[in-house]
Each structure stands twice: as structure tokens, then as C-alpha cells.
Amino acid sequence: MSPPHVLLMLTADEVVIRTMSKAAEELGLRAARATDRLATHPSVVVIDVEQPGAIDEAAALRAKYPGAIVVGHLSAPDRDRWLAAERAGCDVVANRGAAARQLLALVRGGRTGRRHFALVDTSDIAGRLGFVGTFTSTPVGPVALYRVGSTLCAISDRCPHAGSPLASGALEGQVVTCPRHGSQFDVQTGERIRGPADEGVARYDVRDTSGRVELVYSAATSATSAGQ
Secondary structure, eight states: OOOOOEEEEEOOOHHHHHHHHHHHHHHTOEEEETTSOOSSOOSEEEEETTSTTHHHHHHHHHHHOTTSEEEEEESSOOHHHHHHHHHHTOSEEEETTTHHHHHHHHHHTTOTTEEEEEEEEGGGGTTOOEEEEEESSSTTSOEEEEEETTEEEEEESSOTTTOOOGGGSOEETTEEEOTTTOOEEETTTOOEEESSOOSOOOEEEEEEETTEEEEEEEHHHHHHHHTO
């Protein structure tokens, strides 16, 4: 019989250790501490993002265990640290009393393969149409954000022909033109409209929730981008 998958706790918070140990049992995982020797990669990693160096460690954990769920916890509300932890790759960021509950909700809701990355506050782009902004450091690489009508659209900000940033190109309606060689793409679908590029660009889902615009991407896409 193979051993159960592991929930690795990189935290000294006794409340989190107790609630996460119970959550591990409910999920059929073996709860482990940082001092335990692991025979396999963990399925879940829990980290106290208030500790010095924790944000960098969260990013390192995401790169080391691309298929794992990374849970960050805090003892008090801290918007900047919360956002930094999400951008570092945490799938869940919650206060210490709610972290285990949110982990269970994520797994039971079947959303473990989808991740979110905060791009910008909704208030910062209120009323803006057309090109909204470009974001170079995301889990899927450079992304350009547009608003077409009432719809927010995100595409890869690199032309597949020669790698030029599409964010520098002219947008007419929902079609952006590469500023270097004139290839055109539909920002709502990523579809190639004309060459010299011979393929379209990646399109990503975005959602406007809780006062933030978030990029929605798959764990598999993140792992592939990290390996490139």
C-alpha cells in the first residue's frame, strides 16, 4: 500500500498546526513538519507569510512544487503582504483561523487546478477603455490587459513572430497590431488576424472581484512557463 500524500507545515503557529492537521486527516493526507524527511513531494504546503523572508520562500516553494497547493496564513490583516503572498504563488492566503477551512473549500470545490494572480486594483482602472496596462512578472510571463466594451481581456504580451511587446501596438476595436512587423491579433480570443506571425497568442481569463482584477490560469500553464 502506498503512503498517503503529504500536507507539509512550515509554520510554528499552534492554531494553524492543529487545524491543518485536522484538515489533512479529512483529505487523507499525512501531516508533516519541516523537520520530517519526505519521501515524496507534498500535495499541500502551509507557510506563515508574516515571517521574515516568507514571501521569497513562498515563491521558491511554488517553483519547487508546481503541482502543490501553497497556503499562506497571517495573524492580522495586512493588505500589502496578502497581495505579495498571492503574487509569490500562494493559492490560498487567509488569517490563521480560516486557512484550513479555505483549503478544504478549495479542494472540495474542485478548483485546485486553477490559480489566481492579482494584476491591479479595480479602482486604478475605473473608466479606462482600450489598453489598460502591461504586467511583466506574472506566473505565465508578460501579459497585456485590455478593456473592450465592458469586457476585460488578457493576452500574452509577446508577438509569436519576433517577440515584440504587443502592448506598444495600436488597438483598433478589439484588434491589436504588433508595432514591429504588423501582425494583428484579436485581444478577446488571442486569434491571429494577419501575419507575418503564423499563430495566435495565448489568451487568459480575468476576473474582477473583491476590488482587484485577477489573472486566472492553470497550474499546468504555470509549471510550463517556469520551465521555459
